[in-house]
């Protein structure tokens with residue numbers, strides 16, 4: 001999937017030569033939609049003023065967007081201005097909506113977000129997904145998705161797009177439905193479209209870390225150029241450059257968990273030595289804190305298959321809060337390794353911020369001091385303000401929120417895609 005919600009509608013026309021009349025109208029619908037989304041409520045006259053379109057054109061475009069269920073025209077504006085007050089245009093909070101889904105090693109999640117960006121339905125179910133057949137996991141997820149959609153319908157919403165966050169790699173060039181490799185689920189080349197039992201169309205698939213970063217861009221603290229690093233089943237990394245998710249050539253950019261932090265160090269689950277993951281991955285932290293036993297295999301980063309704690313991140317936070325010295329030391333060591341890896345990212349990309357997401361956000365209090373010290377020691381060729389490293393306010397909800405927001409953002413950037421899907 002290349003959709004990042006930032007694509008100007010003008011690109012649609014640019015791809016197909018000179019703009020046809022339909023292209024022009026589509027671009028203008030997008031312009032009006034984005035204008036209202038950015039600063040609603042607005043009157044029709046406000047929209048004309050902000051877009052440079054004529055009032056007549058705006059009226060026709062607004063009527064089409066209202067007809068499509070995307071905008072509502074409400075009460076008269078409270079007047080404090082000179083001139084006749086206009087009726088207020090707002091995004092329709094009970095119209096088209098996005099469904100976000102997530103498969104974790106031990107849970108399934110679904111959420112529905114409306115056009116205003118508000119979460120309207122959120123469901124979460126424990127599920128032992130590691131190693132079980134993908135068909136079973138997808139069947140259970142499809143049930144959860146159907147329930148979320150039923151609840152959305154009861155609220156007056158209509159789900160028009162579905163995106164699934166997976167803890168695995170999703171190559172570019174596949175139709176956005178194939179998971180190449182999700183080691184913690186035991187998935188290899190799983191085609192979600194083929195296995196999706198319905199009801200409803202199969203969701204598009206995207207890597208969870210990428211979706212977490214997009215959620216951060218759209219609703220969190222990220223903006224412009226930033227690096228997002230999260231602890232989920234492994235370590236998720238994502239790069240957002242100038243407001244766009246950077247996929248790389250094959251779709252595998254942002255594998256921060258496999259940056260080398262200790263040459264000739266511990267063997268990673270990927271087979272290389274000295275990667276970040278065997279030092280700062282959740283499994284490594286749990287082991288060094290003494291919460292789970294040492295694994296049989298090489299110092300691997302794979303999620304422990306028989307963990308003792310139902311929510312290891314909450315357990316780590318609880319013990320650290322209580323002053324458990326082993327846990328605090330384990331988190332400090334993880335923070336140092338994270339700092340080493342992120343210093344490389346800072347020197348390479350010159351980001352405005354580093355955002356600590358997923359499970360790391362819940363542990364930030366104990367990770368950040370060591371991270372900051374390491375970053376300060378390794379970033380010497382440019383200024384690096386301490387506050388540029390921050391914890392995500394979205395935390396572990398990031399990926400499923402991002403999954404639902406992909407559709408919402410697409411509706412903002414190309415509303416006519418709802419009734420002219422063939423041109424997208």
Ligand SMILES: [Zn+2]
Pocket residue numbers: 257258268269270271272275276277
């Ligand atoms: Zn590795």
